[in-house]
Amino acid sequence: MPVPAKEAEFLVACLCAAWCGTCREYAPGFEALKDRFPDAGFVWVDVEDESDIAGDVDVENFPTVVIQRGHDVLFCGPMLPQARLLERLLETLLTQTADESAAYARGTAERLAWQGLADIRSRLG
Structure with a gap:
């Protein structure tokens, strides 16, 4: 049984729009990554x-x-609509220790700017 998104250690959010054809095509691959x-x-x-x-x-x-x-x-950013790219990124990020992830999140000015601004988890109901 999948972990509820807000409670999972790692949260993967796809920001899309219902009217977007690219998003509709990407959705099945994104959903398959849950398994x-x-x-x-x-x-x-x-x-x-x-x-x-x-x-x-x-x-x-x-x-x-x-x-x-x-x-x-x-x-936090756009990604080509290919589930394999997201899969490879997740494989890499999931190998980090918690300390490595914390350092990585603050390792560049760009990633530092994402903190708080892109905290989707805190806005989930």
Whole structure:
């Protein structure tokens, strides 16, 4: 049984829109990753219908993905709509220790800027 997204150590959020054809095509591959990573929580966020969850994340292209470990944002940005790319990124991030993830989340000015701004977990109901 999948872990509820808000409770999972790793949260993977896809920020999309119902009207977006690319998002609709990407959805099955994103959903399939739930089986591949049962300990991660996956959530699909429609940026128009759930703007309170998307918050101030600047979604310029679809899909935009946010990956968190706890409240640390490890990735926030557009991704080519290929589930294999997300799968490879997750495989890499899941090998980090908690300390490595915390350091990684604050390792560049860009990643430091994501903290708080892209904290999807804190906005989930």
